[in-house]
Amino acid sequence: MNNDFCQKFIFEDANVRGELVRLNNSYQEVISKASYPPPVKKLLGELMCASVLLSATLKFDGSLTIHARSNGAIPLVVAECRSHQLVRATAHMNEKSLQSPELINNHDLQALLQDGKLAVHIQPKNGQQYQGIIPLEHNSLSACLEDYFSRSEQLPTKLIFSSEGDYTSGLLIQSLPTPADKEPVKQQSRWDHLTQLIQNAHPSEVLALPIERLLTRTFPSETLRIFDKKEISFDCTCTRERTLSALSAMDRSELKSLLEKKSVIVVDCQFCSTRYKFANTDISHLVSQPAHSSPKRTH
Numbered sequence: 554m555n556n557d558f559c560q561k562f563i564f565e566d567a568n569v570r571g572e573l574v575r576l577n578n579s580y581q582e583v584i585s586k587a588s589y590p591p592p593v594k595k596l597l598g599e600l601m602c603a604s605v606l607l608s609a610t611l612k613f614d615g616s617l618t619i620h621a622r623s624n625g626a627i628p629l630v631v632a633e634c635r636s637h638q639l640v641r642a643t644a645h646m647n648e649k650s651l652q653s654p655e656l657i658n659n660h661d662l663q664a665l666l667q668d669g670k671l672a673v674h675i676q677p678k679n680g681q682q683y684q685g686i687i688p689l690e691h692n693s694l695s696a697c698l699e700d701y702f703s704r705s706e707q708l709p710t711k712l713i714f715s716s717e718g719d720y721t722s723g724l725l726i727q728s729l730p731t732p733a734d735k736e737p738v739k740q741q742s743r744w745d746h747l748t749q750l751i752q753n754a755h756p757s758e759v760l761a762l763p764i765e766r767l768l769t770r771t772f773p774s775e776t777l778r779i780f781d782k783k784e785i786s787f788d789c790t791c792t793r794e795r796t797l798s799a800l801s802a803m804d805r806s807e808l809k810s811l812l813e814k815k816s817v818i819v820v821d822c823q824f825c826s827t828r829y830k831f832a833n834t835d836i837s838h839l840v841s842q843p844a845h846s847s848p849k850r851t852h
């Protein structure tokens with residue numbers, strides 16, 4: 554049974570939208586790929602939920618990726634949500650740093666992503682891509698995203714993430730632009746009231762309570778309209794061709810030394826662990842070709 558879904562709702566008499574996401578099967582698929590320690594597991598869950606919540610407003614086919622790179626204990630962590638609610642995620646770890654007394658069981662985002670950069674990348678199937686930098690100025694992903702929405706998008710947002718075991722969940726409310734016929738002051742006071750109320754949502758309720766009960770308990774006396782659930786699944790886009798293309802983008806001296814050492818080049822997809830094997834003789838011609846990423850305008 555697939556327990557993974559997202560579900561939108563709106564407040565009938567406030568210009569505010571909301572969404573709940575819950576992931577179990579897809580989260581399990583991601584965290585079972587490596588022995589991630591608790592802080593990495595939690596961050597992967599939060600990023601997966603965030604990628605679903607952020608992609609909910611996109612009106613086109615494509616993908617939304619949130620990724621962080623750092624010089625710290627987690628050099629790379631990435632979560633992607635594609636159209637039709639297909640998700641995948643992965644993290645690279647510096648296991649020694651994660652075992653250090655300062656970081657063991659430390660969930661502080663800035664400590665885990667030291668000197669890091671957090672960004673959202675939107676790639677429509679057709680059309681121009683967009684990249685936004687999410688300032689890493691807070692110690693939780695929810696606070697960083699709230700800041701990003703209010704500063705870059707002018708959309709005040711509140712987020713609660715919750716993870717336990719194989720379950721991860723996110724609850725979002727977002728104030729929409731004030732329509733021309735509405736008073737901004739009134740909208741602000743409604744928003745302030747709802748942000749007070751969402752603080753009362755207990756993480757265990759966000760994780761497991763049926764949505765109707767969760768919303769009634771969190772926002773009593775608010776009239777809400779809840780839309781149908783949308784199913785979410787784990788899915789990876791890797792193919793043999795894409796893996797070959799990644800190999801052809803490798804630094805030529807690195808590729809050459811790899812080919813000198815091995816008769817079969819094995820590449821495991823970091824998202825789904827699918828193993829791709831290339832015979833040395835199948836790819837040796839790449840060495841004499843320019844790397845994919847090198848500028849083609851020299852031709």
Ligand SMILES: [Zn+2]
Nearest residue numbers: 789791822825
């Ligand atoms: Zn894959």
